[in-house]
Amino acid sequence: MRTPTSRHRSLNRPSLWLVALLAALGLSAPAAAQKQGGAVTVGLELEIPGFDPLKVGVYDTSGFMVAATLFDTLTRLDANGKAVPRLALSWTHSEDFRTWTFKLRPGVKFHDGSPFNAQAVKWNVDRQKDPANKCRCAFYITNIIAVDAPDELTVVFRLKDPSMMQPEIMAPPTANNVVLSPAAVAARGDDFNRNPSGTGPFVLKSWTGDRIVVERNPNYWNTGHPHLDRIVFKPLTDAQSRFASLQSGEADLVWDDEYDYDNIKKARADKRLVVHNYVGSGAQVYAFNTKVAPFDDLRVRQALVMAIDRKKMSQAVAGGLARPALNPYGDGSWVKCENDGALPYDPAKARELVQAYGKPVAFKGLFTATPRGRTIGQVLQQFWKQVGATMEIEQVDQATIPARAFQRQFQLTPWRIIDLADPDPQMYANFHTGSPSALAGYSNPELDRMLERARVTADMRSRNADYCEIGRHINQQAIWFWTFQNSYYAIAKAKVKGIPPLFSGIIDVSDAWLE
């Protein structure tokens, strides 16, 4: 589910066959300017625990970057966010979008020399779904009932619910999507995690301490790729020294986020550097627990939402770089609403609503135990104080927020709607009655009906209309609210070329080249 997504996707989808055919023909049209050779050093946000889904569950932003070089997925996203062939050459779907058949590329080998084929794809999915393996990764592929491998180069994905964007969902290098070598997993056992083998454009050369070195795969199926000889990945966890490393030349490209706004602004003014920014779908969000006072009262929820000045908040926490979010979809989503029903910023009206409630509005809000969590908490606390509501900030460890949220031990909790190709998985999970992550505890038959209909409608126009109606309903009921859109950053030396849009925040350097 940590998947990517497409922007600017048109509502009328052209035939996937046509796309696949065109892409297969023109796939490796070489641009004359792309120079071969050279090495790039990448500064990651975090240390990587490994690449075996059974061990690590999911990859984080740092894991994605390295996985994109070591592994391949069946599809990849083009610059417009559409799925095009990678390990799969073409695909078809059944009328109801519940069966997807992929034809695989012949002659591909894993780094350990074993062959890539339909059995390998099936083996990977089966291994993740096997209840005995208790993989955290299985949660994200519950929609896959089974994978069949009728012949050497055909895989069939059978799905529980229709998935119109399955090829897009399978494109990003997530723990679910990358294809590991079954032979290497069998041979290396526990050690595979840090000594992985895939079919990707780069081969793991060394992993000492925290430093990962990958080198060009000379047998890569995509002739002429990759362009670089070598990529060095190292975690630079401190934002200041990460940027300093870029300036002084120890790194050529670094991960970044909008809270490091000082350095992003400096980089934008620096001709030697390029800031890559991508605004995805989804948002940073908060859920009210509507089962407990004072949030069981609509007026209180509306008042708190109307008291938030997102522009001012963006100034305070991200130097103005954070983009206000007024609905759960965001600028990066294909869902476009003329009217999202967002409540306006109106502190006077908010104060009236709090007074109309009659009782004191006092509650606890959960925030992460980080300086950033404290700042955000304090800004919201100030907004709400001005309209007569008192919030006590409770800072807790990042890891305990989901546990508290799922057990409904909160009044107000932060959450996140991540950048996905389609709004359905998260909207359904977050707002349908009875779902574990329907955190607000809100239940409305009309909302449920719309969510159920939107996920199985093939016509994109009526889906769009449904999702807009769903967004309006949630905004008016103020059961969740959204602060900022998901915005992703990478800063690179100007000479580093060939970085695709950062879909889902994934910085893919596997096809980069040096000018």
Added chain:
Amino acid sequence: MASLVVRRLLYLLPVLFGVALLTFLIASLLPGDLATVLLGDQATPETLAALRHDLGLDRPILLRFAHWLGEVLQGDLGRSYRTGQTVVAAIAERLPVSIELMLLAQGAALVVAIPLAIACAVREGGRFDRIVTGAAFASLSVPSLLSAIVLIWLLAVQLQWLPATGYVPLGEDVAGNLRSLALPALTLAMGEWPALMRVLRSDMISTLKEDYIAMARAKGLRPARVLLVHALKPSSLTLVTVAGINIARLLGGAVVVETIFALPGIGRLLIGSIFTRDLVLLQGVVLFVGIAFVLVNLAVDMLYAVLDPRIRHGGS
């Protein structure tokens, strides 16, 4: 001497047992556990309970400790829950970084501290003494996270003399390795030299008031010889103690400096294992740090005997 070593090594066992037990208990008091970390956004009560059962986290804490201890006594420190790497391999991979950083930082601090201390002691209360004392307090008062950023800004970004981050292994490129460790070692040394300088200075001042120094001077020995041969050695007991404590502490990792300069040392391993509640790894690292601490202190005690014959004779 041999009995001293044996006694100290026996003493190691209860210390390590206590340290390990305490870490286990403290880590179990942290909110959240390995299961919440591993499950992340799927930490529903059901999945949490199931995973806790699988990992054995639902068993009583003392039982888990006993189990871990049993494995360790059989020589197995286990594998990290999260990475699958053996704890021994993880420590072995990071230890050279911490050792080298420790040696460079201590070396730099001593090179600065010893001459300054002697110079100050010779003219106690003089202008030079007061300037150095002031500088020492200033250097000591700047936290390493600030001095690190200032050094990076000055020497890496502005002057571009040294790299800001990026550890280069010693086996790969010696010059590159030293360059990559220069700034972190300097940062640590800035916090270390003042204490070393102060203790040596005050010991030196009292030594210089001893009768045998007056005697040496009266015999007409050169001042440099009096200072470096007659006075320095007996004045360095506290210096050795402080340096020893620093060495032991740095072997356990310099968390802040390792993080800022992105060095893959023991400190980052330790802090990472705490954040991910990777108890097996955490216990392994703490055990290692404990052993290092006790052994370094043992070495310091033996150095006393070398430096001051009175201790040697008294002990035997």
